[in-house]
Amino acid sequence: MDLLPSDEELSIAQTVAELLHRELPRELLRERQNEQTSISAEAWSICAESGLLALGLAEGSGGVGFGLVEEALAFREIGRELAPGPFLSSVIGARLAAEAGDTELVRAIVSGDRQVGLILPRAGATFDGSVVTGEVELVDATGSDLLLLLRPDVSALFDRASFASALPWQSIDPGVRLEVATAVGVEPVLAVVDSAELWARAVVLSSAILTGISEACRDASTTHAKTREQFGRPIGVNQAIKHRCADMAMYSEAASAQLLYAAAAGDAESADFGYQASIARVVASRAAISNAEANIQVHGGMGYTYEHDAHLYVKRARVWANLIGSRTFHLSAVIDEIRVAA
Amino acid sequence: MVDLTFSREQNEFRDEVRTWLAENAPTRTRPHDYAEIREYDLSWQRTQYAGGWAGISWPVEFGGKGLSVIEQMIWYEEYGRAGLPGMDATFVGLNHAGPTLMSRASDEQKSKHLPPILRGEVIWCQGFSEPGSGSDLASLSTRAIIDGDDLVVNGQKIWTSFAHLADWQELLVRTDRTGGKHHGISWVICDIHSPGIEVRAIKTMDGEAEFAEVFYDDVRIPLANVVGELNQGWGVAMSTLAFERGTAFTASQVRLASLVEELVEIARTRTGPDGKRAAIADDEVARRLGMARAEVAALRAMTYVGISRSEKTGTPGSEGSIVKLYYTELHKQVAQLAMDLLGSDGLRFVSRWMNNGWTGEYLASFSLSIGGGTSEIQRNIIGERVLGLPR
Ligand SMILES: Cc1cc2nc3c(=O)[nH]c(=O)nc-3n(C[C@H](O)[C@H](O)[C@H](O)COP(=O)(O)OP(=O)(O)OC[C@H]3O[C@@H](n4cnc5c(N)ncnc54)[C@H](O)[C@@H]3O)c2cc1C
Numbered sequence: 205m206d207l208l209p210s211d212e213e214l215s216i217a218q219t220v221a222e223l224l225h226r227e228l229p230r231e232l233l234r235e236r237q238n239e240q241t242s243i244s245a246e247a248w249s250i251c252a253e254s255g256l257l258a259l260g261l262a263e264g265s266g267g268v269g270f271g272l273v274e275e276a277l278a279f280r281e282i283g284r285e286l287a288p289g290p291f292l293s294s295v296i297g298a299r300l301a302a303e304a305g306d307t308e309l310v311r312a313i314v315s316g317d318r319q320v321g322l323i324l325p326r327a328g329a330t331f332d333g334s335v336v337t338g339e340v341e342l343v344d345a346t347g348s349d350l351l352l353l354l355r356p357d358v359s360a361l362f363d364r365a366s367f368a369s370a371l372p373w374q375s376i377d378p379g380v381r382l383e384v385a386t387a388v389g390v391e392p393v394l395a396v397v398d399s400a401e402l403w404a405r406a407v408v409l410s411s412a413i414l415t416g417i418s419e420a421c422r423d424a425s426t427t428h429a430k431t432r433e434q435f436g437r438p439i440g441v442n443q444a445i446k447h448r449c450a451d452m453a454m455y456s457e458a459a460s461a462q463l464l465y466a467a468a469a470g471d472a473e474s475a476d477f478g479y480q481a482s483i484a485r486v487v488a489s490r491a492a493i494s495n496a497e498a499n500i501q502v503h504g505g506m507g508y509t510y511e512h513d514a515h516l517y518v519k520r521a522r523v524w525a526n527l528i529g530s531r532t533f534h535l536s537a538v539i540d541e542i543r544v545a546a
Numbered sequence: 547m548v549d550l551t552f553s554r555e556q557n558e559f560r561d562e563v564r565t566w567l568a569e570n571a572p573t574r575t576r577p578h579d580y581a582e583i584r585e586y587d588l589s590w591q592r593t594q595y596a597g598g599w600a601g602i603s604w605p606v607e608f609g610g611k612g613l614s615v616i617e618q619m620i621w622y623e624e625y626g627r628a629g630l631p632g633m634d635a636t637f638v639g640l641n642h643a644g645p646t647l648m649s650r651a652s653d654e655q656k657s658k659h660l661p662p663i664l665r666g667e668v669i670w671c672q673g674f675s676e677p678g679s680g681s682d683l684a685s686l687s688t689r690a691i692i693d694g695d696d697l698v699v700n701g702q703k704i705w706t707s708f709a710h711l712a713d714w715q716e717l718l719v720r721t722d723r724t725g726g727k728h729h730g731i732s733w734v735i736c737d738i739h740s741p742g743i744e745v746r747a748i749k750t751m752d753g754e755a756e757f758a759e760v761f762y763d764d765v766r767i768p769l770a771n772v773v774g775e776l777n778q779g780w781g782v783a784m785s786t787l788a789f790e791r792g793t794a795f796t797a798s799q800v801r802l803a804s805l806v807e808e809l810v811e812i813a814r815t816r817t818g819p820d821g822k823r824a825a826i827a828d829d830e831v832a833r834r835l836g837m838a839r840a841e842v843a844a845l846r847a848m849t850y851v852g853i854s855r856s857e858k859t860g861t862p863g864s865e866g867s868i869v870k871l872y873y874t875e876l877h878k879q880v881a882q883l884a885m886d887l888l889g890s891d892g893l894r895f896v897s898r899w900m901n902n903g904w905t906g907e908y909l910a911s912f913s914l915s916i917g918g919g920t921s922e923i924q925r926n927i928i929g930e931r932v933l934g935l936p937r
Contacts, residue, residue: 205556205616207847208854210547273548426933440935443926449935450871450928457868461847468550483840539836542810543826 207464209277216259216270217277223254224285230513233288237378241347243289248347252316257294260405265302266310271471272405276412276463283416283492283524286516288379290344292413292528293322293352296406300352300359303402304394309361313350321345322527323353323362333358333397335389342370342383343527350393354406354528356478359399360392377519400478401470403528407481408466410528411488415459417521418491421499422452424514428503439502448498455491462487482529482537489531492521552620559617563599563624570597576631576899580747580755584669584711587635591666600664601640603793608648608660615856618793619849626800631899634756635708639663639670643716646733646786650774659714659735671712673703673736673760674783680705681923683718684727684780688762690719690734692769697721697734699742699765705917709745709758712738717767722777733779735771742766752898752909793856795869799849802877803842805907809880810835812887825887834883841876848872864931871924874914881911 209217227247236242251257260275261267275295282291294313297320301309312318322343325331329338331353345351351362370385396402426449429440439445466484469477496517500507507514525531552560572590577583594600595609603618604610611617633640644663647656662668679686688701699719709715715736722730738745742765747755774782810826813835818825825831848869855863884904885892891904898906915921929935 205552205850206547206549206854206857207850208548208858213548422933426935429935438936440929441937443922443929446929446935447922447925449933450925453928453932454868454872457851457865458841458844458848458872461851462844464548465550465843465847465850468548471548472550474550480843483843486837486840487844535833535836535840538840539832542813542835542839543832 207461207468209273209464213274213277216274217281219254220256220278221281221285223251223256224281224287227251228285228287228289230286230516233286233379233516234510236288240381242344242379242381243287243347245347248289248319249316251289251291252314256291257298257316258314260295261298261302261310261314266307266314267298267302271467272408273464273467273471275405276408276467279409279412280416280419280460280463283413283520284420286379286417286420286513286520288344290319290321290348292406292409293344293354294320295409296320296354296402297350297352297361299405300361300396300399300402301394303396306394309394318350319348320350320352320361321348321364323351324527325353329387331355331358331360333360333395335391336360336362336387337389339384339386340367341373342367342385343523344381345370345383346372346381353392354399354403356400356403358395358397359402360395362390362392366390375523377516377523379516379520380523404478404481405470406528407478407485407534408463408470410524411459411463411466411481411484413524414485414488414492414521415456415463417517417524418452418456418459418488418495421492421495421514421517422449422456424517425449425452425495425499425502432504445502448502452491452495452498455487455494459484459488459491479537479541482534485529485534486531486538489521489525489534492517493525496521552616556616556620559613560620560624563621564628566597566599567624567628567630570594571628571630578897578899580711583635587633588666588669590631590633591636591664593666595665600666601644604644604660604664605648608656609664615793615853619796619853622793622796623800626797626804629804632797632801635669635711636663636666638672638707638716639668639714642672642786643670643714646716646782647773649785650733650782652773655735655771655773668713669708669711670714670716671706671709671738673706673709673715673717675705676702677704681920683783684731686718686720686731688717688719689723690721690732690767692721693766695769696766697732697769697772699734699736699762699767701762703760703762705748705757706745706760707757707917709738709760710747710755714738715760718779718783721779725777728780730777731779731783732776733773733782734767735773736765736767740765740767750910751912752906753895754897754910793853795873796849796853798873798877799842799845802873802880803846805880805884806835806838806842809838809884809887812884816887816889831887834886838876838880838883841872845869845873845876864927867919867924867927868932870918871921871928874921874924877914878911881908884908 258267263269298313324341326339367385370383373382375382462484466480469480601610606612690697690699717734717736721732742763744761747758813826818828896903
């Protein structure tokens, strides 16, 4: 048993962080906000070439062959760096294609040739495994060829062209593109049933993004608390600020410990993988949202500006808290277990 | 490398522990009377020693098994899972005074004091806090002056857990008043039955008498009982404060997890807030229980991270304060949730040592964010030592 990442594991995360920092600096989020896609085609292929989309895929399927732990550590950096682009849906999309045995599609996705956006069905929309019907949201699908609809029971990839009538809708987050569409009996190009493991992996990766966001906010607040002076002293000497930072550290520590636990449970193929993943999402959502919100307060007036990064974390946290199941959804996964056994 | 699996040896070790505990754990409930508690806790420690289970991660030379902190953690996990009584009276000896002596005492002090702790012969208590020095421990003023080969101690300690059952006390005294407050403190081994010591039990809000005040009137303690150097006791005390929050903590975490499961059971069987359906059918109740369950799982992950860190670096580090804070606040919430679930049964006092001792548990939970450093002080430590914020 070991829940402390090794130097080697941390160096993978470090490499990813440097790549994202270099290729997707945060200023780009504001600069590109009126562009059609949140990430440029060039940046996407650079990230793909570095192997970022294939970390957790087996070598036999054209992947790098790392575990979910390494993949989660990489996605924590995606969250920390606020990297835009459909990373999670493409990584999971490639895995779905691999499970369905479509090696050509796997190659096309991980090489960056084909992007996969995410379908978020709205209340009332249905997917019975063969067709999707109803109102859906498309997340970061403006540069995508494929769309992923992910559920524990059945998951599928759709052709983006089947949603040609989708209309753009301004997203709360300048780094995320949103569209709304109405599907009438749209058929997938590829579907797999019993996708609980795929789902749980996506839950872990989304928890990783949220954990990364929470840590970035903890660090931003801590740095500001050390440097900003009022009444002749750094604001961090005041316990109202210091204890807020301590609580941020506590939420982040819980999120990151449970993230590693859930990822390792996935790698060990534990029976409770899905359960541990949901718990990781519950604590990571809380960490991301409360740290991001507190971070604005710690920064004062500057934290309320569009120019400062603080709001970007709040927005990204709120986006991810609703993708791959909401916090309430994952909490009910825990509750159901209590109720079902009754 | 991040990995959840235990080695084959560790799994075998776990099986052995489980079997041994099932066959040897005390069957009698822990008594109430303090003289009996002393005998109960010591005799259970002697049973563990005789079975070869005492001091799992203590070095062999002091009577321990010389295994790693992982095995020690496995022991506590199984211990907690078996629902065995907390080893409250032996805690300071095993988890605080013991490790301090191991890292700072002279060979003579070690060989005299360490083996009796494992053998279940002695109870240790911790005499740090004073009426005027709680959170600000370094301001302590119990005085000791050198007279020949002895220290002569005058002053008062307070909140000393189990002082009235103890044989030995790890005592912090001021031996020099000329320097800064952290200088001039000495860490002393004190025979609590020395002439001039008076112990008066203090009743706590749950009706127990867990801690006591201790008065020192010209108490003579041999200079040979100073651990580390004279006037350097602050460093000695700080060197092992982290141990308190190390592996021993696992048992509390596991116990909290089973409290949550008991609450789930209560929510299934009791009528809920609407007076008709089971409590679990109520969304608010279910949400709070679900959250408690999720948090307890995260707490286990945090404990594992801490133990992995100890295993690698030899100390759980200041991050231990994060786990302590998280645990404390969570345990208090669980106790509050229990009170909300109990309804009118919340009127009846039931000691936490008894079955369904929820009201006792609730009353005792207030101590968690005070003892061992208050939650406010933990937040200061996290802010200053983990995050590096200015004082
Ligand atoms: C059950 C129990 C068992 C104990 N066992 C022992 C034992 O065996 N041996 C021993 O030596 N001691 C023991 N203690 C004592 C314990 O360590 C002290 O109670 C604790 O350190 C707080 O000190 P105090 O009670 O003097 O409170 P104070 O320090 O007076 O604190 C009062 C309040 O002020 C807050 N406060 C104080 N300073 C600050 C600050 N700088 N910033 C923000 N808030 C602050 C505190 O958080 C608290 O809320 C025990 C206590 C309990 C409850």
